[in-house]
Amino acid sequence: MNILSMTAVELSRAILAGRVTAVDAMEAVFDRMESLEEKVHAYITADREAAIRRAQAVQERIERKELTGLLAGVPVAVKDNICTEGILTTCASKMLSGFVPAYSAEAVYNLEKAGAVLIGKTNMDEFAMGSTTETSAYGVTKNPRNYDHVPGGSSGGSAAAVAAKECFFALGSDTGGSIRQPAGFCGVVGMKPTYGTVSRYGLVAYASSLDQIGPLTQDVTDCATVLEILASQDAKDSTSISRDDTDFSTALVKDVTGMRIGIPRDYLGNGVDSDVRNRILAAADVLQKKGATVEEFDLKLVEYAIPAYYTIASAEASSNLERFDGIKYGYRAKDYDGLHNLYKKSRSEGFGAEVKRRIMLGAFVLSSGYYDAYYLKALKVKALVKKAFDDAFSRYDLIMGPVAPTTAPKLGESLRDPLKMYLSDIYTISANLAGLPAICVPCGEDSKGLPVGLQLIGDCFQEKKLLRAAYTYEQSRKETCGDARAI
Amino acid sequence: MAKKIDDETIEYIGILSKLELSEEERQQAGTDMGKMLDYIDKMQELDTEGVEPISHIFRMENVFREDVVTNADAGEQMLVNAPRQKDNMFVVPPTF
Structure with a gap:
């Protein structure tokens, strides 16, 4: 029996039935890492002995x-901006190079309650700022499908770990596409739930009004199952919401009869790779054959979402990251002259270039004289973007399109031009601005053999519609192309 | 035409951000921010007259609770991460 060929749901069934143990599963993960991790570098922290001990305790x-x-017994990888009690949590930054949290994030706590066992912490863009996992202070992660390419980001380590079968599933965080885009680039499933569905307690904040934790998995069944466990209202996160419809696995039904799906014309327009466009149109065909109606429509304001997003995200980042001052935790400069100089030096030495860039932009758009023209303007644009989606969802159950305009770029290509990297987030960030749930499922490859991600976006609280459509698509594709999960 | 971010503005942003920038970093920051603001200025094309700004998607109201301690004293654990500590306190340079 090949343990690593199982999904998370299959593995927990096998463990509960006594056919495999949690320890076997953890050993299999670390054996896999031994042969692949040198090339992929999905993890920042992964201690074999400690992980085996945790698996033993769970098995008992x-x-x-x-x-x-x-x-029960399923090994999970967790993005390194999600706190894990007693385990190094660095946010891929020198700033938190020695930070060991005294508590676990609520999401991690919920997973452990359901029996999952932590493998270790995955690589990411520093403080989740980036789309390639190249801004990490601990080296780049490579795309397991082609080592010359990036895995996407910022949850690139989590996506790569799932794709390389160095875990059974992973947690990521999504502020502007950071779960969905790397899932797309690595050919796995990734989902951002409706804002507030998963507690952010213990997630190191980047842009609090946009951040959500979500799963990266091998298939849609695992995705629904993990999300069901993650979702909870939590008194420790006052933006978390109470929902009585979190039995997401009941949505795993192969039927989209009567479902109305819209493709925004801009999502297939200029700047989209022809291979990507063709794969999305082929996916539309599959859903249509299964009974959905699919048509193109004009989603307004697509091009205004990115400027609004970077204004809001940078503003919140500049405020959230003020806490890193070298006093209570994190990096402290060796030489300094007085308190203010200690703050300045610690921050200047501890943060990388992209983080500094966003902190400064955020400080600028919030500063007096510019606040109304930039920050307040962005909040108004956000309101208009939300309204454009409200209009769209009065006509459609779901919106579909690519997760990104291209497949995974080559390593090093994106860092040269930050603005160009920001523009590649065009299809994912609107969902964050409007708080919407969205899922990315693999939908084939481009001519270079790199995965293409299909994104489905739903109205707030419509995760079940998303999962039903994603499941229907995945199962239908399996019938025609064999196992959709196979690398 | 890239927006000109003058030295004075960069200096001010550095103070607000509590960042000490080398000369090279200042130059780079000016160029990068100028490019980014040029791009962000696209928002100004949109007429937002009368639009209510929203920060959170759902109408959030203050969530109140009784001020009751539910966790144990984790003071020692918290201090473990401090760069410098002494007698159960964080050590900082003189502030006078």
Whole structure:
């Protein structure tokens, strides 16, 4: 039996049935890492002995029937901006090079309650700022499908770990596409739920009004199952919401009859690779054959979402990252002259270039004299973007399109021109601005063999529609191309 | 035409951001920010007269709760991460 060929759901069933142990699964993950991690570098922290000890403890609780959850014994990788008690959490920054949290994020706590076992912490863009996982202070992660290409970002380590089968599933965070885009580039499933569905307690904040934690998985069934476990209202995150419809796995139904799906014309227009466009149109065909109606429409304001996003995200980042001052935790400069100089030097030495760039832009758009013209303007644009989606969802159940205009770029290409990198987020950031749930599922490859990601966006609280359509597409594709998960 | 971010503005942004920039970094920051603002200025094309700005998608109201301690004293654990500590306190340079 090849443990690594199982999905998370299949593995937990096998473990609960006594056919495999949590320890076997963890050993398999680390054996896999031994042969691949040198090339992929998906993890920042992964301690084999500690992980095996955690797996042993969970296995004992499974055998005592104390743990019977949906993820019993399943090894999980967690993005390094999500706090894990007693385990290094660096945000891929020199700033937090020695930071060991005293508590775990609520999302991690929920996973552990369901029986999942932490493998380690995955690489990412520093403080989740980037789209390629190249701004990490701990080296770049490479795309397991082609080592010359980036895995996407900022949850690139999580996506790469799932694609390389160096874990059974992973957690990421999505502020402007940071789960969906790397999922697309690596050929796995990734989902950002409706804002507030998963507690942000213990997620190191980048842009609090946009950040959401979500799963990266091998298939849609795992995605629904993990999200079901992650979702919870939490008194420790006052923006988390109470929902009574989090039984997401009930949406795994192969049927899209009568579903109305719209493709924004701009999502297939200028700047989109022809291979990407063709794969999306082919996916539209599949859903149409299964009973959905698919048509193109004009989604307004697409080109205004990016400027609004970078204004709001940078503003919130400049405020959120003020806490890193070299006093209570994190990096402190060796030489300094007085308190203010300590702050300045610690921050200047601790943060990388992209983080500084966004902090400064944020400070600028919030400064008096520019606040109304930039920050307030962006909040108004956000309101208009939200309204454009409200209009769209009065006519369509779902919106579909590519997750990004291209497949994964080559390593090093994106860093040369930050603005160009920002523009590649065009199809993902609107969902964050409007708080919408969105999922990315693999939909084939381009001519170079790199994965193309299909993105489905739903109205707030419509995760079930998303999952149903994604599941229907995945299953239909499996019938025609064999196992959609195979690398 | 790239927006001109003058030295004075960069200096001011550096103060607001609590960042100490080398001469090279200042130049780069000016260029990068100028390019970015040129791009962000696209927003100005949109007529937003009378539009209510929104920060959170759902109408959020203050969430109140009783001020009750639910966790144990984690003071020692918190200090573990401090760059410098002494007698259960964070050590900072003189502030006078």
